Amino acid sequence: MAGGIAAYKACELLRRFTESGHDVTVVPTAAALEFVGAPTWAALSGKPVATDVWSGVHQVPHVRIGQQADLVVVAPATADLLAKAAHGLADDLLTNTLLTARCPVVFAPAMHTEMWEHAATRANVATLRERGCVVIEPAEGRLTGKDTGKGRLPEPGEIFELCGQVLARGSGALDLAGRHVLVSAGGTRERLDPVRFLGNRSSGLQGYALARAAAARGAEVTLVSANVALPDPAGVKVVRIETTGELLDAVTAETGSVDAVVMAAAPADFRPARVSEAKIKKAADGSAPAIELVQNPDVLAKISQDRARADQVIVGFAAETGDDTGSVLELGRAKLARKGCDLLVVNDVSGGAVFGSADNEAVILGADGAAVEVARGSKSALAHVIWDEVVRRLAP
Structure with a gap:
């Protein structure tokens, strides 16, 4: 870690x-120890802490730490540390470790x-x-003193989640690097x-898993979030909206x-034709108000039919239950053709399945006739399968 x-x-x-x-080895800069002392890092990691290349010279730490690591995480990374890393400077143990790391x-x-x-x-x-390298976009919020803006370290839980995905995928897995996704x-x-409002049971968990997965694969990610009570994923720009009209505006x-x-x-497929400026009261005779809906x-x-870019890959979701007109997959295929998107992730939500759950299963249908079945597992696992399908269809 650097000195911030x-x-x-x-x-x-x-x-x-x-x-x-x-198994974690903490490698702070000397400046970092001005903020949090070496005893704290040693106690939390269970290992001695050093900042220079002269401690334990016989073990060649400036080479061995980087060579043996499966993942190197620099948090926080200051402007000075980023500059040293970009230019290959090596004046302490941390910057030496960055030069020898092959993970x-x-x-x-x-x-x-x-x-x-x-x-x-x-x-x-x-x-x-x-x-x-994965360089996480900083969060926006309170900085040192009274300042507020972009530059805040993302929450540790979200950094940990992203690092876990990077670690699981290993080297060479940044197949969305240089891409901007929404x-x-x-x-x-x-x-x-x-x-009051009309709403639905979507928790946002799958969308947030998709945003985290894309960031872990190196993408610049914009997340349009509708009424979700979840922490912002590390490195992701979050745009908050409420209504379907606002969703359309934010996406376009x-x-x-x-x-x-x-x-x-x-x-929401429908909205009230009129919004009451005052709270709708109960009628004395017990009758319910009639609410007119418009589509x-x-x-x-x-966005599929009026594409801003011809080379875009557009993915939709279909939460289906099946009915007299067809099975879940039949309805999904019909929706794929009707919407005009490239991929459609079809969920069987019979009995309220999927909503609010940490797990999901789906069939990913392609406009090219492909059908990829994803067995029940974490929403993060499904997110990576979806991005796999997107990457196959992205232009070089």
């Missing part, structure tokens, strides 16, 4: 790694907004990404009055710059 005030958050990240069974390397930057946006930092980040998640709400505002769109959100725009069909 966010070093205190790295204690939580270290705890998550050690409690999940990982995946993840940088979690944390600095003031002006430093993150400086042309030199942006160039250094681009260089590291071109070399196959994911939508959650369920839209349509206002009835100041208190981004489609011109993205390589792929995955519409995992569940938009919402079909976001998936619109």
Whole structure:
């Protein structure tokens, strides 16, 4: 870790790694120890801590640590550390370790907004990404002192989740590096009055899993989030919306710059024709109010048929139960043809399955006739299968 005030958050990240069974060696810079002392890191990791290449010289730590690591995580990564890494400088144990590492390397930057946006930092980040490193986009929020903006270290739990996915995929798995993708998640709400709304049961878990997976594969990720109470995935730009109309506006505002769109959100098909300015009261005679509905725009069909870019890959989701008109897969194939997207992820949601669950199963249908069955497993596992199918269809 480098010498930034966010070093205190790295204690939580270290705890998550050690409690999940990982063997962790902490390599701080001298500046990092000004924020959190060596005894803390030694106690949490169960290993001695050194910053220079002269401690334990007989074990050649400046070479061995990098050679033996399965993953190197730099959190926080300051502007100074990113510059040293990009230019191959090696003046302490951490920068020597970065030069000898042949495993995946993840940088979690944390600095003031002006430093993150400086042309030199942006160039250094681009260089590291071109070399196959994962450089997580910083979060937005409170910084040192009274400052607020982009540059905040993402939450340790989200960094840990991303690192776990990078570690599982190994070296050479950044097949979305250089790509910009958009994911939508959650369920839209349509206002009835100041208190009530029409909504659905979508939790947003699958969409957030898709965003995390794309970030772990090196993509720049924009997540359009509809009414979701989940922590922001590390390195992901989150755009919050409420209604289907807002979903359409947010998605169409981004489609011109993205390589792929995955519409995992569940938009409301209908909205009230009129929204009451006052809370709708109960009638004295016990009668229920009549609510007239009008159809919402079909976001998936619109972006599929009016493509901002001809080379885009567009993915939709279909939550089906099957009925007298056809089975779940038959309805899914009909929807794929009707929507005009490239891939459709079909979920059987009979009995409320999938919603709010950590697991999922699906069949991924392709406009080219492909059908990929994904057995029940984590939503993260399904997310990676979906991205596998997207990558196969992306233009070189």
